Amino acid sequence: MAKHSSSHNSENLKEVYCRDHDRPIGLEKTDLFQVVEVVIGQTIVLQCHYCKETDDQQAKIWYKSNNIANFTKDEVKLDMTNDRNMSRIYMDIDHSLVIQNITTTDSFFYYCQPYQAQDIEKDLNFYVDVIDVNKSTIESGNITDWAKYQKENFHHINQLFLHGNGQEFVRLRTVLGISMELITLWDAWSECEVCGRPFGEGIRRKKGHCRIKVSPASVRPSTNITLTEEELQLVKSTEIGCRSTLLNDLLPNIFALIKVIPDFVLMEGCAGTCNPDAEGRYKGWKSTKKTGFKYRKTIVLTENSHLTLVCPESTLENVVIWKRNGKILTAGESVAPPEADMEPKITVDTFNTLYLHEVTKSEEGNYSCLVDDIRMQQTIIYVVSKSRLLTQALLRHMMYLGFILSLTLSCYLAGLVITCTRRRKFKTYEDIRKLRAELLLSSSSSEEKSDDEDDNEHNIDIKETTDEDKSDENEKLIKFEDKKDVV
Numbered sequence: 001m002a003k004h005s006s007s008h009n010s011e012n013l014k015e016v017y018c019r020d021h022d023r024p025i026g027l028e029k030t031d032l033f034q035v036v037e038v039v040i041g042q043t044i045v046l047q048c049h050y051c052k053e054t055d056d057q058q059a060k061i062w063y064k065s066n067n068i069a070n071f072t073k074d075e076v077k078l079d080m081t082n083d084r085n086m087s088r089i090y091m092d093i094d095h096s097l098v099i100q101n102i103t104t105t106d107s108f109f110y111y112c113q114p115y116q117a118q119d120i121e122k123d124l125n126f127y128v129d130v131i132d133v134n135k136s137t138i139e140s141g142n143i144t145d146w147a148k149y150q151k152e153n154f155h156h157i158n159q160l161f162l163h164g165n166g167q168e169f170v171r172l173r174t175v176l177g178i179s180m181e182l183i184t185l186w187d188a189w190s191e192c193e194v195c196g197r198p199f200g201e202g203i204r205r206k207k208g209h210c211r212i213k214v215s216p217a218s219v220r221p222s223t224n225i226t227l228t229e230e231e232l233q234l235v236k237s238t239e240i241g242c243r244s245t246l247l248n249d250l251l252p253n254i255f256a257l258i259k260v261i262p263d264f265v266l267m268e269g270c271a272g273t274c275n276p277d278a279e280g281r282y283k284g285w286k287s288t289k290k291t292g293f294k295y296r297k298t299i300v301l302t303e304n305s306h307l308t309l310v311c312p313e314s315t316l317e318n319v320v321i322w323k324r325n326g327k328i329l330t331a332g333e334s335v336a337p338p339e340a341d342m343e344p345k346i347t348v349d350t351f352n353t354l355y356l357h358e359v360t361k362s363e364e365g366n367y368s369c370l371v372d373d374i375r376m377q378q379t380i381i382y383v384v385s386k387s388r389l390l391t392q393a394l395l396r397h398m399m400y401l402g403f404i405l406s407l408t409l410s411c412y413l414a415g416l417v418i419t420c421t422r423r424r425k426f427k428t429y430e431d432i433r434k435l436r437a438e439l440l441l442s443s444s445s446s447e448e449k450s451d452d453e454d455d456n457e458h459n460i461d462i463k464e465t466t467d468e469d470k471s472d473e474n475e476k477l478i479k480f481e482d483k484k485d486v487v
Helices: 143-163 167-176 229-236 245-250 252-258 386-421 429-486
Strands: 013-019 034-039 044-050 060-065 089-091 097-099 109-114 125-131 139-141 178-186 202-216 239-241 264-270 295-302 307-310 320-324 327-329 346-348 353-356 365-371 374-384
Touching: 013 034, 013 125, 034 044, 034 239, 044 060, 044 109, 044 125, 125 239, 125 245, 139 143, 143 167, 143 178, 143 264, 167 178, 167 229, 167 252, 229 245, 245 252
Parallel strands: 013 044, 034 125, 139 264, 295 374
Antiparallel strands: 044 097, 060 109, 089 097, 109 125, 178 202, 202 239, 202 264, 307 353, 320 327, 320 365, 346 353, 365 374
16 A cells, blocks of 8 residues: 655645556456545645656646546536635646545545546545544554454454344444454654654554455345445445444444544564654754754855855755845746846756856845755855955955964063073073083093003013913923933
8 A cells, every 4th residue: 555645735634645656567457546534624735747757747637537447538517716725626837636624425546647638547546435533542562462452353354244234234244244354554764763762662653444345245245235325335345444434324333333443553673773863743853953953064165266055865756945135046047136237146946956046245144944844954145245354355465474473482581581480590601611620630641540450451461471481391301300210
């Protein structure tokens, strides 16, 4: 089932519904339309284009039918008054069908198609199901809780649909020839909510709506029975809401059993990084800051310069609005200059890019952009003459130079003061001369002592050599005398 989205209009609270272009398409008839549950007195908008797409500006016609199996070209009658506040049913500028102050008579299958199309397209179809106000509470939990919820609320009623002996249950199977079953229709999963939660303990949700699946009964009803228009509408439907007023009109006892069944919100764990921009109604900006802008800039331009501004976090699918001093700048147009003979200097192109050409003092101001009604960026622009800007730059650099010189002078004076206060600790010239003389004397005496030590060592060496020579001679003499005695 395709999803639907809701929006808030400044004039009146409206629920806007569109078909998802990427929805899965099957052969079942439930793929042909989207159930739109509305309460009496509500205002709805049925878009004649897919979600996140824009209208192709081609002429369109809206039709309605009470039979899903056999679409008929019964054109929706639009109110032709000039004042939209006085019109209950009208077509908007993008060919969306607007129905105000919904009544039970508005419960039909609606579909739109191009003006000259021959075949009825089955892509942009809606079934408006007027329901009773849901006064029951919404239950929530995990998949186990949902299984318990389904067993407690659905199981016994589904058994009555199959085998119940009550008058209305029997009439369903034998007279109307249909079988009913309670099911849950799920919305898409929400973003993973991780802000303010422990790491790895994020949570995401999806809401399940109570629906009644309608299908042909296994036993064919008698062909001699004539059904009313409301009965035919129920028989030809494939799905209705559990609080549908159509069910209340035809089967009040069954309606009393089913209308109290609450919807269910399924929750499961998820992981992610805290990103306030992705959660809540104020996505694109922090949910706790509803009045400020996400980005703020201040830009100073010289005269005759150029500037290009792109609204951040926007794509071609977003609705981007530029404002100058609170006044909306129309996309694809230029702002009229103050004088007729001047060229326009402020332009917003069709891709929502803001251009400022050869700016003057008149182009100063507060430029802001909104993305899908979210305050995204605020830019304050000042325009000054080039000479003034250069003068300011020169003064700024002179201030820097003055600061450096003053710091250097302070350090120099501090050194002089320290030197003056410690002057008594400094040595005089005479003291330095005496100290030098003492150093020279001590150096010479140490050299003489070293020379004496060298001489003594030399004499000892000579004496040792002489003694060795004498010893050698004595040994030779003894050997000679021994030889003489032998002879």
